[in-house]
Amino acid sequence: MFDFASITIYHLLPFIAVGFAAQMIDGALGMAFGVISQTLLVAVLGMPPAAASASVHLVEMFTTGASGASHIWQRNIDWGLFRRLVPFGIVGGVCGAYLLSSIDASVARPFVMIYLAAIGVYLLAKAIRQPSPKVQDPQYTAPLATAGGFLDAAGGGGWGPVVTSNLLVQGSDPRKTIGTVNSAEFLITTAISVAFIATIGLEAFTVATVGLIIGGVVAAPFGAIFARRIKPRYLLLAVSIVLIVTSAYNVYKAWPLF
Numbered sequence: 001m002f003d004f005a006s007i008t009i010y011h012l013l014p015f016i017a018v019g020f021a022a023q024m025i026d027g028a029l030g031m032a033f034g035v036i037s038q039t040l041l042v043a044v045l046g047m048p049p050a051a052a053s054a055s056v057h058l059v060e061m062f063t064t065g066a067s068g069a070s071h072i073w074q075r076n077i078d079w080g081l082f083r084r085l086v087p088f089g090i091v092g093g094v095c096g097a098y099l100l101s102s103i104d105a106s107v108a109r110p111f112v113m114i115y116l117a118a119i120g121v122y123l124l125a126k127a128i129r130q131p132s133p134k135v136q137d138p139q140y141t142a143p144l145a146t147a148g149g150f151l152d153a154a155g156g157g158g159w160g161p162v163v164t165s166n167l168l169v170q171g172s173d174p175r176k177t178i179g180t181v182n183s184a185e186f187l188i189t190t191a192i193s194v195a196f197i198a199t200i201g202l203e204a205f206t207v208a209t210v211g212l213i214i215g216g217v218v219a220a221p222f223g224a225i226f227a228r229r230i231k232p233r234y235l236l237l238a239v240s241i242v243l244i245v246t247s248a249y250n251v252y253k254a255w256p257l258f
Contacts, residue, residue: 015211016218019059023216027067027223028230029239030178031160033060034152035246037212055209057153060189063216068183070224076179081141081172085180088145089159089188096153097195114251119165120243127236136171145184153192159185165243174235178227 018037026033038056071077138144144166151158160181167177227235 011207012211012214015208016215019063019212019215020219021215022212023063023067023219024223024226025242026063026160027070027182027220028178028226029160029223029235029242030164030181030227031239032242032246033063033216034158034160056212057189057193059209059212059216060185061193062213063220064182064186064189066217066220067223068186070221071179071183071227073221074179074224074228076175076224076227077183078173078176078180081138081167081176081180082184084141085145085163085184086187088142089149089163089184090191092146092149092151093153093159093188093192094149094195096150097192099150099153114247117244117247117251119169120240120247122240123165123168123236123243124240127233127240135173138167138170138172140166140170149188149192152188153195159188161243161246164239168236168239174232174239175227175230178235178239179224182224 022033022036025031025036034056037059144163148159148163151162164177164181167181168174230238
């Protein structure tokens with residue numbers, strides 16, 4: 001923990017900017033807040049993976065709440081899909097939080113990133129080949145939500161990329177998928193945060209956390225508006241590009257593990 005009285009705007013501004021940019025992308029595309037913010041905390045500030053993941057999830061309790069409310073306001077939610085994702089996402093997330101608190105699960109992260117990069121390439125080809133993506137009701141939601149929640153807690157930032165991308169591969173409507181995944185993430189993130197607090201306490205709550213919360217909450221309404229107004233094909237293209245770029249970067253960063 002830290003002394004709130006010692007915080008100045010100059011301490012907060014870099015993290016506000018990161019939180020704003022990360023949430024703009026996450027709110028519009030259903031992914032990337034965790035990847036961007038956790039990369040900053042680990043690579044720049046040198047925080048341990050468990051502390052960084054806990055800090056990001058504390059931030060996401062606020063940003064996903066604001067983002068979810070904005071998506072509900074913009075009518076970007078498929079409530080049937082929401083109910084199918086949330087329970088299994090919570091189970092996977094809590095298990096991932098307890099695992100990361102006791103062992104280093106980051107060794108599996110590069111392999112997950114390779115998989116997501118391949119999904120990104122597939123979605124890119126699909127968006128280019130099929131100007132108006134055919135919408136279908138996704139079938140494999142329970143194992144997908146469990147895996148997404150687990151990877152989100154254990155690896156940081158896995159819920160959006162894993163769940164959003166795989167639902168899109170199954171033919172789910174891009175706008176409703178992004179809104180539903182963002183809204184469901186609030187409940188999953190809250191459960192993960194409670195699990196982290198129970199295991200490592202509140203040590204992860206830092207100046208960075210405060211800045212990320214401010215920037216993320218301010219940006220949340222804009223992401224929902226973009227998701228509603230951008231054509232499905234362009235949403236699919238944007239999701240695929242973000243997946244490829246962020247996954248390739250994380251694989252490159254973890255290359256010495258191989």
